[in-house]
Amino acid sequence: MAKDRILIIDDxxxxxxxxxxVLRARKYDCISATSGEKxxxxxxxxxxxxxxxxxxxMPGMDGYQAMALMNKDLELKHVPVxxxxxxxxxxxxxxxxxxxxxxxxxxxxxxxxLTDLIxxxx
Numbered sequence: 414m415a416k417d418r419i420l421i422i423d424d425x426x427x428x429x430x431x432x433x434x435v436l437r438a439r440k441y442d443c444i445s446a447t448s449g450e451k452x453x454x455x456x457x458x459x460x461x462x463x464x465x466x467x468x469x470x471m472p473g474m475d476g477y478q479a480m481a482l483m484n485k486d487l488e489l490k491h492v493p494v495x496x497x498x499x500x501x502x503x504x505x506x507x508x509x510x511x512x513x514x515x516x517x518x519x520x521x522x523x524x525x526x527l528t529d530l531i532x533x534x535x
Contacts, residue, residue, distance in 0.1 A: 416463035417535050421445040422452035422479065423468035423497070428520075432466065432497075435524050441531070449474030453482060456489050463535040466527075469498040469509060480513040493534040497522065 419441050423429050429445045436443050444459070446452035449471055456462055469476035476496060483489040493516075496509035501519040509517045516530040 416461055418442045418444060418459065418461045419464055419466060419531065419535070420452060420455055420459075420462045421466045422447075422449060422471075422476070423466075424448060424471040425468070428468065428497075432522070436528075436531075439528060441535070448472075449476065449479035452479060453489070456483070456492060457486075462492060464531055465492060465494045466497050467494050467514070469496050470500065476509075477512050484513050495527070495530050 419436060421429050421432050421443055423445070424447050426447065429447070433443045433445065444455065446455050450473065452465070456465070467476040467479060480494055483492065483494065494514045495516040495518060496514040497518050497520065498505065498509065499520045506517045515534070518527050518530065
């Protein structure tokens with residue numbers, strides 16, 4: 414089975430809408446979840462997901478907690494996660510990479526940079 418879908422996990426529907434629209438215009442197949450918990454449910458059920466775009470700052474389970482659970486799950490630990498965050502402070506990128514992300518983009522998102530990252534995994 415091809416792993417060519419993108420799962421966007423973000424608590425803000427406006428961010429999901431904007432990201433999905435831009436990525437669909439570039440012929441990517443996107444699905445979304447509005448919480449870390451729901452994102453993990455989708456990942457466990459949908460084996461066609463090739464990469465996750467994870468908002469790091471969400472209420473409830475944040476991106477760091479979701480990635481920690483993914484890293485402990487044999488079926489999910491190999492799914493690449495690109496951290497998407499409004500935090501652009503010194504050290505935030507490294508914190509995301511240390512948590513298990515394969516890439517990092519800050520908001521507002523540079524779409525060319527994001528698609529370059531996605532292309533590595535899909």
